[in-house]
Amino acid sequence: MNPSLASLIALLIAIILSIAMRINVGVVSIALAWLVGVYIAGLKVDAILSGFPSSLFITLTGVTLLFACAEANGTLKSLADGTVNVVRGNRKMLPLLFFLLGFLVSTVGPGAISSVALIVPLAMVIGDRAGLSPLLTSLMVANGANAGNLSPVSAVGVIANTKMAEAGIGGHEWKVWGANFTAHLLVAAAAWLLFGRKPAETDPAATGDEATREPFTPCQMITIAVIGLWIIGALAAKLNLGLSAFAAASLLLLARCADQKKALARVQWGVIIMVTGVSVLISLLEKTGGMELFTSLLARLATPGSINGVIAFVTGAISTYSSTSGVVLPAFLPTAPLLASQLGGGDPLAIALSINVGSSIVDVSPLSTLGALCLATVHDPATAQQLFRRLMLWGFSMTLIGAAFSQLFAGFIARL
Numbered sequence: 479m480n481p482s483l484a485s486l487i488a489l490l491i492a493i494i495l496s497i498a499m500r501i502n503v504g505v506v507s508i509a510l511a512w513l514v515g516v517y518i519a520g521l522k523v524d525a526i527l528s529g530f531p532s533s534l535f536i537t538l539t540g541v542t543l544l545f546a547c548a549e550a551n552g553t554l555k556s557l558a559d560g561t562v563n564v565v566r567g568n569r570k571m572l573p574l575l576f577f578l579l580g581f582l583v584s585t586v587g588p589g590a591i592s593s594v595a596l597i598v599p600l601a602m603v604i605g606d607r608a609g610l611s612p613l614l615t616s617l618m619v620a621n622g623a624n625a626g627n628l629s630p631v632s633a634v635g636v637i638a639n640t641k642m643a644e645a646g647i648g649g650h651e652w653k654v655w656g657a658n659f660t661a662h663l664l665v666a667a668a669a670w671l672l673f674g675r676k677p678a679e680t681d682p683a684a685t686g687d688e689a690t691r692e693p694f695t696p697c698q699m700i701t702i703a704v705i706g707l708w709i710i711g712a713l714a715a716k717l718n719l720g721l722s723a724f725a726a727a728s729l730l731l732l733a734r735c736a737d738q739k740k741a742l743a744r745v746q747w748g749v750i751i752m753v754t755g756v757s758v759l760i761s762l763l764e765k766t767g768g769m770e771l772f773t774s775l776l777a778r779l780a781t782p783g784s785i786n787g788v789i790a791f792v793t794g795a796i797s798t799y800s801s802t803s804g805v806v807l808p809a810f811l812p813t814a815p816l817l818a819s820q821l822g823g824g825d826p827l828a829i830a831l832s833i834n835v836g837s838s839i840v841d842v843s844p845l846s847t848l849g850a851l852c853l854a855t856v857h858d859p860a861t862a863q864q865l866f867r868r869l870m871l872w873g874f875s876m877t878l879i880g881a882a883f884s885q886l887f888a889g890f891i892a893r894l
Contacts, residue, residue, distance in 0.1 A: 481519035485768035488514045489759055489809065496800045502748055503805055504755025511759045519766050529761025531754055533720070537636050538750045540723030544708065545588040546744035547727050547736035553701040554583065554596055556694055569608040573618045573670050576601050580622025581659075586709060589633045589803075590623035590841070591746070594851045597623070602855040610674075612861060613868045616852035617669040620842045625662035628654050628834060631712050633746070634803045636719060637753055638834055641811040647826050650892075657831040657891045661839055661883050665876065697735035704729055752804030760808055773816035782823025787885030789817070789829055790836025794877035797837040798845060806837040828892035832884035839880040843873025 488510040496503035511529065515521045548554050576597070584593040598619045605615035628635040630651040639651050694702070708726040711717040730736045763769040780788035789810070797806045814829040841848045849869045856862040 479518055481514070482763075482767035482771045484514050484518045485759075485763045485766045486771050489763060489768070489772070492756065492759060493796065493800060493805060493809065496805050497796070502752055502755070503801065504752035507755040507759035511762045515762050515765070519762070521762075521765065525765065526758065526762065529758045529765075531640070531757045534637070534640050534757065535750065535754050537640070537718075537720030537723075538633055538753065539745065540720035540727065541587055541631070541633050541636065542745045542750070543741060544705065544723045544727045544730075545592065546741040547730045548701050548705060549588070549592065549596070549744055550740040551697050551701060551730075551736045552695075553698040554588070554592075556692070556698055557583070557702075559600070569610075572605060572608055572610060573614060573674050576605070576615060576618040577622035577625070577663075577666050580619045580624075581626040583626075584623040584632060585626030585629040586705065587631050587633070590620070590627040591749075591847050591851070593623040593626075594620055594848050598852050599855050602852075612852075612856055612865050613872075614669060614673040616849070616865065616869060617673070617842060617872065618666055620848045620852060621662045621666040621669070623848065624838050624841055625659045625666070626655075627838060628658040630655065631709055631719060633749075634807075637803050638807050638811065641808055642814070642830050645812045645815050645826070645830070647814060647830055650827060653827070653891055653894065654831065654834060656894075657888065658834055658838060660887070660891075661835045661880065664883070665839065665879060697733070700733060700735050701730060749801075749804060752801060753808060756805055756808045760812060764812070769812060770816060773813045773820050776813065777817055777820035780821065782818075782821045784885070785817060785821060785824045786828050786832040786888040787881040790832040790884035790888075791877055791881035792836075793833050794836040794840045794880045798840045798843050798873055798877065802837045802841060802846075807833070810837070825889055825892050828888040831892055832888045835884050835888070836877070836880040839883075840873050840876040842869055842876070844869045846873070849873060 492503050492507045492510060495501060495506055511526055515526045516523060545554070579597050579601070580593050583596060584590050598616070601615050601619050602612060605612070626632065628638055630639065635651070635655065638654055639648065642648050642650065642654070704726050708722055711722055712719050727741070731738050731741070760769070763772065776789070776792070779792070793806050793810050800806060810833045811830055814833065815826040817829055818824040818826045840846070843849045844853050844866050853862060853865055853869065856865055
């Protein structure tokens with residue numbers, strides 16, 4: 479079999495398995511890269527191993543370890559609880575607060591999954607007491623977390639920016655963040671207009687009762703200071719994200735401000751294996767010519783004028799069932815320059831922004847981790863079933879919304 483075709487088939491198998499099964503697609507991708515690379519393409523094992531993204535591995539591990547320390551010692555929860563108290567008793571401010579909470583926590587590093595897992599249990603209780611529908615609470619928390627998910631210091635932002643840099647379109651970290659933030663802000667505003675005017679029939683009691691918290695402990699104050707210095711160092715001094723994150727986490731562990739065992743257990747090892755494993759398979763595609771074959775097939779679906787909307791729709795449809803950070807971004811972002819070349823037009827940066835927006839804006843589906851986390855906080859079976867249906871419809875509709883946003887605005891944002 480032709481090596482380029484075989485490597486492309488291997489990628490499609492990995493994507494299909496990630497959609498149909500719970501197996502970690504990174505594990506499968508490494509196995510497929512070895513089998514296809516060595517036994518079909520005739521490459522040496524060292525050539526396969528050279529595709530492992532060691533820099534990305536260090537960055538992801540360091541960032542997630544640092545925030546695992548902050549989660550293990552209760553710092554993130556205390557910050558969230560304290561922020562909720564700001565609008566104690568003000569129901570109209572709650573949807574905005576839920577969005578901002580998700581956005582702020584996600585932006586500084588943990589990413590959308592950790593942020594939603596941290597915030598949504600508390601938000602659901604408070605929202606229910608205030609008469610907000612579970613759907614509105616879910617959409618505001620999840621879209622807020624996703625709005626900050628591609629910041630330059632977040633784990634998923636690191637993935638997107640690293641893959642774009644490898645494709646030759648790096649140095650646009652704030653455009654990546656801005657496009658993603660704008661899209662999620664708009665759909666969150668639409669959710670508030672659609673579902674925020676009619677409160678559920680519950681007792682609109684004071685909304686701050688469940689948000690009480692103890693004062694910050696000395697260790698939590700040290701944690702906030704260390705993370706703040708790490709962010710300043712990364713943004714202002716251009717320190718390496720991963721290595722500086724390891725240094726910050728080491729300070730917290732040496733100061734006994736975090737439990738090493740608990741922190742290591744909270745590191746998102748599954749996501750790290752998923753992303754790095756798929757990257758190994760993508761590297762094989764590049765070595766065998768499979769990436770050029772892949773982009774030529776995608777190019778047949780669009781024209782230079784429609785590529786932004788088409789690629790956002792395609793990646794959104796795949797991301798509805800699959801992992802955005804682990805599958806879609808590593809697989810599709812490297813194709814952006816090649817797609818523009820194959821089409822004879824189009825802006826590679828705008829295509830990359832469309833991939834980012836299209837794949838992430840659908841993540842409120844209950845088939846995704848964010849939607850599933852929101853659904854898991856609803857204990858009434860009838861309410862949970864209703865929320866499942868509504869989140870499913872919303873998630874599928876976002877494939878069209880993401881495509882429309884990207885078609886209309888991705889090119890404009892890329893030119894700013």
